[in-house]
Each structure stands twice: as C-alpha cells, then as structure tokens.
Amino acid sequence: MKADDWIQRYENSIMNTFGRPQTVLARGAGCFVWDEDGHQYLDLLGGIAVNALGHGHPNMVKALTAQIQTLGHISNFFASSVQIEAAEKILQIVEPGGAPEGSRVFFANSGTEANEAAFKIVRARGARLAAENPGEPPRTRILALENAFHGRTMGSLSLTYKDAYRAPFEPLPARVEFIPYAMAALERAFEGERGRDIAALFIEPIQGEAGVRPLSEHFLRLAREMTAKAGALLVVDEVQTGMGRTGTWMAHHAAGIIPDVVTLAKGLGAGFPVGACVALNQEAATVLGPGMHGSTFAGNPLAAASVLTTINTIEEEGLLANAREVGEIWSREIIALNHPLISEVRGPGLLLGIGLTTPLAKPLAAELFRQGFIVNAPDTFTIRLAPPLIISAPQTRMFTKALPEILDQVAHDVEMQVSQGKPVGERREGSHHV
Structure with missing residues (x-):
C-alpha cells in the first residue's frame, strides 16, 4: 500500500493533534529509515532526540x-x-x-x-x-x-x-x-x-x-x-x-x-x-x-x-565520546560552508541548532525531508539536529554537502512565492532521496 493511502487511513482513524504526517515510515536500520513507498531518509532528528541507539540496534532487539x-x-x-x-x-x-x-x-x-x-x-x-x-x-x-x-x-x-x-x-x-x-x-x-x-x-x-x-x-x-x-x-x-x-x-x-x-x-x-x-x-x-x-x-x-x-x-560503544567528536566536526563543517543564510550553529554534542539569517526554517525543513533528510524546525529561524548517538562523521557530511544547494533553492522558491503572492512553503514537484 502506498504512503498516501496509509495517510488517508490515518486521517480517518487518528485524532488530528499532530497535523498531516509527512509520510508513513515502514522500517529503520541504524541512522536510516524507509517509508511505505521505499524512499530512504537519513534520520537526523532521532524521533526528537529519542532514538539514541538508532533503529533496530541488536542490543535492544x-x-x-x-x-x-x-x-x-x-x-x-x-x-x-x-x-x-x-x-x-x-x-x-x-x-x-x-x-x-x-x-x-x-x-x-x-x-x-x-x-x-x-x-x-x-x-x-x-x-x-x-x-x-x-x-x-x-x-x-x-x-x-x-x-x-x-x-x-x-x-x-x-x-x-x-x-x-x-x-x-x-x-x-x-x-x-x-x-x-x-x-x-x-x-x-x-x-x-x-x-x-x-x-x-x-x-x-x-x-x-x-x-x-x-x-x-x-x-x-x-x-x-x-x-x-x-x-x-x-x-x-x-x-x-x-x-x-x-x-x-x-x-x-x-x-x-x-x-x-x-x-x-x-x-x-x-x-x-x-x-x-x-x-x-x-x-x-x-x-x-x-x-x-x-x-x-x-x-x-x-x-x-x-x-x-x-x-x-x-x-x-563509547557513544559519549562519539557525540562530542562528531558534533564538533559537524558544527565546524557547517560553519565552514560560509553560507550567507547561516548565522551560527548552537549547542554541544549531537543537539545542534542551525541558526538562519532569514525565517526559512519551515520550508527548508520540508525541502530537506523531500531530499531525504529528516530534521525539524522548532522556530522559523532554526533547524534542529538530534540524530542517533551512533551517527558517524561521513553520515553527517552527506547532509552538510547537500545543504547549500537546498538552502539556495528554498530561498529562491520563497522569493518567487512571495513575488507571486503565493503561500510560502508550497510544495514543489519532484524529489530525490539519499
């Protein structure tokens, strides 16, 4: 069954306290999850700082x-x-x-x-x-x-x-x-x-x-x-x-x-x-x-x-040290992008907030998801990152490398939507996944 079909069943059976789900997830492994349509995502939110060991960790199973x-x-x-x-x-x-x-x-x-x-x-x-x-x-x-x-x-x-x-x-x-x-x-x-x-x-x-x-x-x-x-x-x-x-x-x-x-x-x-x-x-x-x-x-x-x-x-597994080390590398590499829309990176370890210079966080989080990265926008100027503590620097680098192009695209889309009087954050057609 397609994710959209599951979402329809969700809306017919579950109270609307969370709004419409972005998709319906089917399985996970480590720092990745897949939805019912087979799309893969790098989970950089960890169920909002919950999945410390990632998905399906053998010790937990x-x-x-x-x-x-x-x-x-x-x-x-x-x-x-x-x-x-x-x-x-x-x-x-x-x-x-x-x-x-x-x-x-x-x-x-x-x-x-x-x-x-x-x-x-x-x-x-x-x-x-x-x-x-x-x-x-x-x-x-x-x-x-x-x-x-x-x-x-x-x-x-x-x-x-x-x-x-x-x-x-x-x-x-x-x-x-x-x-x-x-x-x-x-x-x-x-x-x-x-x-x-x-x-x-x-x-x-x-x-x-x-x-x-x-x-x-x-x-x-x-x-x-x-x-x-x-x-x-x-x-x-x-x-x-x-x-x-x-x-x-x-x-x-x-x-x-x-x-x-x-x-x-x-x-x-x-x-x-x-x-x-x-x-x-x-x-x-x-x-x-x-x-x-x-x-x-x-x-x-x-x-x-x-x-x-x-x-x-x-x-x-030495995950305290991993959180410190990977978090420091990740923060440093995001700042090193020198992107004009990124003002700062806040937070220690693997609880990071990417501060933006303009209020693009909501549409940016939506586009990042469409491009295969699960993040969260707790406010209009911040992208929150709270991945599993098992995440590696090569995995965080996948996000960092993709970020500038996605940021530029979102900024362009928002500018066009504003100029045309359309609601900001309107979904674009087409997507690809990591």
Whole structure:
C-alpha cells in the first residue's frame, strides 16, 4: 500500500493533534529509515532526540526479546530485578561519581510525566514545610524560564511558556512565574523577602523547543546558588538533553552543579517509552510516600530493560565520546560552508541548532525531508539536529554537502512565492532521496 493511502487511513482513524504526517515510515536500520513507498531518509532528528541507539540496534532487539519472553508487565504491586538494576544504573550516571546518598528514582512513561512527578515533589515539600513552620510564608511560587518547554499534560503545561500551548486549557492547575533568561532577572526573582516563598525553579540546560538555546554555565551556577540560598528546589529538565545527547551523561554536568531533582525521558529508553524523575537528596526523595503518586505501566520490566540496555550500550560503544567528536566536526563543517543564510550553529554534542539569517526554517525543513533528510524546525529561524548517538562523521557530511544547494533553492522558491503572492512553503514537484 502506498504512503498516501496509509495517510488517508490515518486521517480517518487518528485524532488530528499532530497535523498531516509527512509520510508513513515502514522500517529503520541504524541512522536510516524507509517509508511505505521505499524512499530512504537519513534520520537526523532521532524521533526528537529519542532514538539514541538508532533503529533496530541488536542490543535492544536482543534485550527486549529476552525480557518479553520472561516478564513483560507486572504492575507496581511487585518489583523486578531489572527495574532495580535500571534505577541503580541511573543513579550511577546522573551525577559524576554517582548520585548523592539518599537519592532515589521514580519511573514514569514519558518526559511530561517525569515533570509531573517533579511538580508533585515540589508541591508536597511546600505543604510539608508549611505544616512544620507555620510562621513562615507558604512556599507557593514556582519559577520557570521564558520560552521553556516542560510538557503538555496539565501540570507540566503550567511550566511551559508558549501561549499557543497553554491558552486552550486555561485556567491551568498552577500559576507559574516565567522569568527572562538573564542573570539580573534571576537575582531579582529571589531578592529580599520574595525569595522566602519560592518553592522551586524549573530549567532546561538547553531550551530545545525554543530553538536549541543553551543556558550558560554561569547562569546554571547562579540558579543553583540562588535556590540553595532561598531553600527552594532546583529542578533540571534533562528530558531532551540527558543520556549523552550533549557528549556528557547530563548537560548540567558541564556547569558542575548538583540539582535537587533531574527529569529524564526521550533517550533514556532509546525508543521505548520510559521516563524518570530522580531526586538527588533525601528530602526530595522521601516527600512522596506510599499512595501519593503512581503509574500502572511505569518501570515495568520491558521499560527497565530498555533503560539498562541503553546505558550499557552507550558505555560499551563509547557513544559519549562519539557525540562530542562528531558534533564538533559537524558544527565546524557547517560553519565552514560560509553560507550567507547561516548565522551560527548552537549547542554541544549531537543537539545542534542551525541558526538562519532569514525565517526559512519551515520550508527548508520540508525541502530537506523531500531530499531525504529528516530534521525539524522548532522556530522559523532554526533547524534542529538530534540524530542517533551512533551517527558517524561521513553520515553527517552527506547532509552538510547537500545543504547549500537546498538552502539556495528554498530561498529562491520563497522569493518567487512571495513575488507571486503565493503561500510560502508550497510544495514543489519532484524529489530525490539519499
């Protein structure tokens, strides 16, 4: 069956929350995927930073096959040895040298659920402090950054900045104060008596949905300093940036800070849906007691096996170093194109944003896809690259070599469409694939 036929069936059976699919994929191997029409694509998005090991990695196939033959799902009335081992492995990598004594893991099914768990930790801690210190201001203020993205479920959506995501569902469960990404703004938010009612600050080390915008190490250190001084929790959302994506296990490692809570998902299971909320001190780790939170599927043996296999494979295959080295080469080679429409390349490791001088990112991403490259345009000026951690420099070079001609063609097409009064991004006929 042709991809267009499958898309028609998709539109007749699945809610239109994602818009029309670009195609229907049939299979994948390594860093490549093929659609139902047989077209091949170089996957430079990795399911939005999810497929850390690429498609069909033999270690994952073997581990999940063996696990489903033993135990698939058991509910949280029981534990499994693989779940315990996966939690222990997360605690080994979440901080250099291992997590502090008393740290604990809560397994979830996704990034937004991991952030929901963190939200509950913040709320539960605030309630506990209010009960223990009746004379103190209640810790009800929650801070996040402008342009933040922490998920789409109702609690996480409260932490997400973009009005288009929030407005249809207001009023949201919590009022969150969004502050600019600026040292002075952060200091002002905590100054004087106001700092005493802050429950937590949520931050992403790199704002992925905002266009791959890294926070400076100085800002991260100041965030840690200000929250510690105020007695507030620092929650670092590593959903997109963690698990080796930036060349270290966690992006915040570069700043040398230890947050109170870290949230993980995406690359954590290399394609299997799994998330984790990691509390990095005893207070945060124990504030949620039995019955206060839960999830039927979270941490089941299959999910745990995917976590364990992902971490072990990243270690065995040296993928942290590969992410650093290939990312540095790729950034350097894109900049070396000296293309007038490319302003910069942002981000470390294999989470890169190609900054454009004009708002061509949406039509450029569409044309790159038609030419056989899967990328993403998180905003009109940025192309996001987040390929599998196994990608090689020769593979990234395929994209880099093709980019100038495609950029020129898109710029020309857009100019012609504007001059003719046509909608920008209208599809051209004909395509070829890598």
